[in-house]
Amino acid sequence: MKPTIQSVKGTREFYPEDMAIRQWLYGKLRQVSELYGYQEYDGPFLEKIELYAAKSGEELVKEQSFVFPDRNNELIALRPELTPSLARMIAQRQGELVFPARWWSFGPFWRYEKPQKGRTREFFQWNIDQVGANSPEADAEMIGICASFLKSTGLTADEVIVYVNDRRLMDEQIAALGIAEDQRKSVSKLIDRRDKLSSSAWDQSILDAGFTSGQLAGLKELLDNKDLWKKSTELTRVFDALEKMGVSEYVRYNPQIVRGLDYYTGVVFEAWDAGAEGRAVLGGGHYDNLVADVGGNPLPGVGFAMGDVMINLLLEKYGKLPGFNLYSAAVLVTVFDEALRDDSMKLAAEIRDAGIRCICYSEPAKLQKQLKYADRLGMPAVLVFGPDEASAGNITIKDLKNRAQKTLPRAKVIHELEQILAQA
RNA sequence: GUGGGCGUAGCUCAAUGGCAGAGUGCGUGACUGUGGAUCACGAUGUUGUGGGUUCGACCCCCAUCGCCCACCCCA
Known part of the structure; x- marks a missing residue:
């Protein structure tokens, strides 16, 4: 029997056994969110394209969003991420909210990408943010939530690791190599690719981009320096706080973590399968300007997002998914x-x-x-x-x-x- | 956007140009009021779709749709 109308490419169908997993995941992340004192919220699934045009990064808006004109010929996007909606919601009630606001959400998002392993066009994402705090300890709390969540699923520090870096630190260090500010973005992209290319191919890509061999050597020294964080008072405080929180074993400094989103301005972090392959399971960081960018008064924040697809692959790989009683009636x-x-x-x-x-x-x-x-x-x-x-x-x-x-x-x-x- | 692989029974897959099969699942019975085992019997297919080559096509060719994988990119 063939369905006459196929499902839309990349969309998800949750049969009862899949729904059980989704609900289990939801329960886990809700528990951790609430333990840390965060409140659940949600934004619209549809947004005007301009909301993302400002700060999310060109690729995300132009290439990877589901966009269509509504009956009034206004360009509407199925939300590809939640943070801009959050920033607006905060800005709209900036005068009445209690800060820092600790909010979390779990819901569907859409990105018009070619589906492949670990990536679908429709996915569920956990978003959690602390808005209105501006300290390394607040950043550490967010990283600690990551670690607590990963731990609560049964994943061990041998199986998953949260890598941490700070964009300010990297910007300083890169500037010290004589690389101009307008070149930093392309450097960041190249840093991001370092693990994907062979050592010699990566070296060549740096030279091809117009950097000197001296700058190349300096970059490599930076990226191999696992103690670089000690030059940052912020990161020193972050790692100190993480130790107090008791989650240090899940966290490690990694100078290669820079992240693609334009709006991060400070601490950034990603969780990865410690078995190396795949892509980031979750990612986030500190942003200073997002609320101001949507019209509010400047208000810093820190948060991260985790998609359901990669985490499910990881949990499956390491056998952490529990057996479920699927019977509807006893x-x-x-x-x-x-x-x-x-x-x-x-x-x-x-x-x-x-x-x-x-x-x-x-x-x-x-x-x-x-x-x-x-x-x-x-x-x-x-x-x-x-x-x-x-x-x-x-x-x-x-x-x-x-x-x-x-x-x-x-x-x-x-x-x-x-x-x-x-x-x- | 680029490259590779695959579409055969509900599911997993065989069959390489000559009668479309197996395992599993499904149905029925052995067992007229008892489920996981066993045995027997039974049903299921326009071989993704459209065209072409051939005496003859699941098989070769072209197109098309769909799925998967990798690249690109990554919230």
């Missing part, structure tokens, strides 16, 4: 024949009144078929209600897990069911 009430159908329905209603999820089989059918149905759905228990039980005022209750069954007076059934379900 109990099936069988329907023996037409004559007993009404009684079965009444019995099922009684079970539900006791707060137990219950399905009444939809039609009279062989017991074999009804039991198989319950079994296939993974249901823990079945209530068999046939003529023998009906005439004696009994119910037969079957525990599908251990294959045991007993026939009891109807009044005792709910208690017995609760016993079985407590062990399921």
